[in-house]
Amino acid sequence: MIRDEQFYPNRYTVGAQHPEQQIAAVALPATVQRAAPAIPVTVRHAGPEDYMALHRIFADPQVMYWTSAMPFTPLARLRRQLTDPSEGHYGLVACIGEAVVGTLACIVLPIPRARHTRHLSLLVVAPAWQRRGVGAALMQAVIDLADNWLNLARLELMVFSDNGRAINLYRAFEFVTEGTHRRYAFRAGQYADMDTMARIREV
Numbered sequence: 483m484i485r486d487e488q489f490y491p492n493r494y495t496v497g498a499q500h501p502e503q504q505i506a507a508v509a510l511p512a513t514v515q516r517a518a519p520a521i522p523v524t525v526r527h528a529g530p531e532d533y534m535a536l537h538r539i540f541a542d543p544q545v546m547y548w549t550s551a552m553p554f555t556p557l558a559r560l561r562r563q564l565t566d567p568s569e570g571h572y573g574l575v576a577c578i579g580e581a582v583v584g585t586l587a588c589i590v591l592p593i594p595r596a597r598h599t600r601h602l603s604l605l606v607v608a609p610a611w612q613r614r615g616v617g618a619a620l621m622q623a624v625i626d627l628a629d630n631w632l633n634l635a636r637l638e639l640m641v642f643s644d645n646g647r648a649i650n651l652y653r654a655f656e657f658v659t660e661g662t663h664r665r666y667a668f669r670a671g672q673y674a675d676m677d678t679m680a681r682i683r684e685v
């Protein structure tokens with residue numbers, strides 16, 4: 483018997499145990515293949531049960547500094563967003579075993595003529611699990627979703643201009659910097675510049 487998830491897979495595993503056909507769905511640039519972890523990373527859709535784990539990751543000062551997350555964000559707000567996501571919104575989580583170690587959101591823009599575009603937001607990996615390919619696994623999964631299931635032509639995101647490690651990761655997935663928004667966000671007592679980056683898929 484063929485189960486629904488064989489047609490509509492919502493779990494991707496990067497690493498030694500990854501089924502061949504799921505890896506083949508996305509051709510990774512060489513820079514990212516080097517980052518493939520020795521341990522398998524599973525990416526699945528986020529659910530309400532993930533709110534505690536995600537709140538812990540976002541609240542980590544090493545993570546919050548690089549994102550638009552706010553200190554003292556109520557747990558209940560995150561739980562509500564995970565329980566009732568907006569139409570077209572995809573929240574992904576990366577797991578090692580059963581533990582949630584990272585997340586990435588893919589957001590639909592409320593503009594009918596930008597239906598071919600999605601905004602990526604809040605890519606974070608728990609500090610203890612960084613540099614093991616978790617961020618790359620989340621990017622791989624969202625690009626597979628964009629290219630092979632949603633047929634999108636443009637993915638865009640914003641990143642602090644001094645976040646070299648995130649910019650390296652995005653460049654490895656063919657994102658290019660389109661411009662810099664000067665003094666775009668207030669961060670830890672100072673204004674900070676943010677870059678806008680995009681990946682265009684020629685169809």
Ligand SMILES: CC(C)(COP(=O)(O)OP(=O)(O)OC[C@H]1O[C@@H](n2cnc3c(N)ncnc32)[C@H](O)[C@@H]1OP(=O)(O)O)[C@@H](O)C(=O)NCCC(=O)NCCS
Pocket residue numbers: 513514516517544545548549604605606607608611612613614615616617618619640641642645646647648650651652654
């Ligand atoms: C940015 C972040 C998501 C990357 O996730 P990660 O799991 O550590 O990244 P990966 O292990 O998948 O690395 C993939 C590639 O990203 C780049 N990269 C990741 N960490 C890097 C670092 N410390 N320095 C330079 N490049 C880095 C590299 O190109 C790397 O490939 P390589 O290992 O072959 O050099 C993670 O560091 C993080 O959560 N940082 C804090 C929050 C943040 O900055 N989010 C981005 C908001 S826009």
